[in-house]
Amino acid sequence: GAGVSQTPSNKVTEKGKYVELRCDPISGHTALYWYRQSLGQGPEFLIYFQGTGAADDSGLPNDRFFAVRPEGSVSTLKIQRTERGDSAVYLCASSFSGGGETQYFGPGTRLLVL
Amino acid sequence: GDSVTQMEGPVTLSEEAFLTINCTYTATGYPSLFWYVQYPGEGLQLLLKATKADDKGSNKGFEATYRKETTSFHLEKGSVQVSDSAVYFCALSDSGGGADGLTFGKGTHLIIQP
Numbered sequence: 001g002a003g004v005s006q007t008p009s010n011k012v013t014e015k016g017k018y019v020e021l022r023c024d025p026i027s028g029h030t031a032l033y034w035y036r037q038s039l040g041q042g043p044e045f046l047i048y049f050q051g052t053g054a055a056d057d058s059g060l061p062n063d064r065f066f067a068v069r070p071e072g073s074v075s076t077l078k079i080q081r082t083e084r085g086d087s088a089v090y091l092c093a094s095s096f097s098g099g100g101e102t103q104y105f106g107p108g109t110r111l112l113v114l
Numbered sequence: 115g116d117s118v119t120q121m122e123g124p125v126t127l128s129e130e131a132f133l134t135i136n137c138t139y140t141a142t143g144y145p146s147l148f149w150y151v152q153y154p155g156e157g158l159q160l161l162l163k164a165t166k167a168d169d170k171g172s173n174k175g176f177e178a179t180y181r182k183e184t185t186s187f188h189l190e191k192g193s194v195q196v197s198d199s200a201v202y203f204c205a206l207s208d209s210g211g212g213a214d215g216l217t218f219g220k221g222t223h224l225i226i227q228p
Contacts, residue, residue, distance in 0.1 A: 033215055042118075042203050043158070045215030056214060091158065098214050100146040100165065100207040105158040 002026070004106035006092050012112045013082055021077040021109045025094030032075050033103060034067055035091040043091055049075060050098055082113045116141045120204045120219035127194055128227050135189040135222050137178075137204035145206040147171075147180050147187040148216065152201045161189075161202070199226045 005024045013019050025032050030051055035043035045059040049069045060066075064082075069075040079086055089110050093103040120137045127133060139145065149161040149171070162171030167182035176191045187204060204219040 031214070035215070040220070042205070042218030042220050043216070045217065048214045050214075059215060093158075093216075100214070102148075102160050102163065103216060104160070105150075107157040 004092055004094055004104055006090075006106040006109050008109060009107065010110045010112075012114065014114050015082060015084060017082050017113075019079050019082060019111065021079075021090050021111070023075045023077070023092030023106060025073065025075070025092070026104055027073075029094035029096055029104075030072070031095040031098035031101070031103075032069060033093040033095075034075070034077050035093065037089045037091055037108070039088075046077070048098070055098075079111075082111075084113050087111055087113045116145070116206060116208050116217045118204050118206055118217055118219040120202075120222055122220070123201075123223035124225050125222060126225045126227065129196055130193045131226075133189070133191040133194045133198075133224070135202055135204075135224070137187045137189065137219060139185050139187065139204075139206050141185075141206055141208045143208045145208040147178070148205045148207070149176070149178055149187070149189050150203045150205060150218075152203070152221075154200070158203070194224075194226050196226045196228050199224055 032049040034046040037043040048056040051072045064080045067077045089108040091108045093105045095101040095103045146165045148163045150158045151161045162173040164171040164180035170179045201221045205216045
């Protein structure tokens with residue numbers, strides 16, 4: 001079966017632009033997570049979906065960041081008015097039902113804001 | 115809040131040496147503990163996990179024991195190989211505390227020389 005996929009694999013944008021990053025979780029997984037990994041650091045939690053709803057968005061750094069999962073499968077992370085400090089690898093993970101179960105990670109989207 | 119502290123790298127060892135990577139944590143609830151590995155050019159993969167005190171996770175010759183009394187989850191391997199060269203991340207999931215995202219350490223870069 002396919003793993004978690006993310007598109008695009010790389011994204012270069014200019015400061016102030018809007019970007020969307022897509023995550024396609026493992027089929028049947030109800031829990032979906034977004035993380036951000038800066039160079040030399042571990043991933044930082046951003047948001048967790050259980051089905052269509054955001055169960056925990058405490059990791060979103062500010063209101064420029066928003067994520068949706070309208071049909072309980074694919075999710076999109078949206079970043080408005082990008083800043084150079086947003087440059088990082090954005091990771092998506094999914095698990096069968098959440099609750100501390102194993103999370104399976106995608107390859108990530110490397111975002112560079114110029 | 116929850117946090118994970120792991121030894122800084124890089125750690126450089128010769129092939130067949132004994133490996134220990136230290137990991138300690140703080141958590142408000144009763145977390146599950148994980149070790150993830152990131153091989154060069156690849157995504158994060160689960161290496162092993164333990165969900166309660168005194169559990170031992172093991173995989174590919176690696177082991178880690180959940181020690182509640184010392185809040186530790188040290189990773190060990192008796193005889194490392196060049197192919198073990200990677201970045202290792204200790205992580206916890208404190209879903210009992212209401213949050214479900216993983217909290218990661220900063221990662222330890224392991225280099226095994228032939």
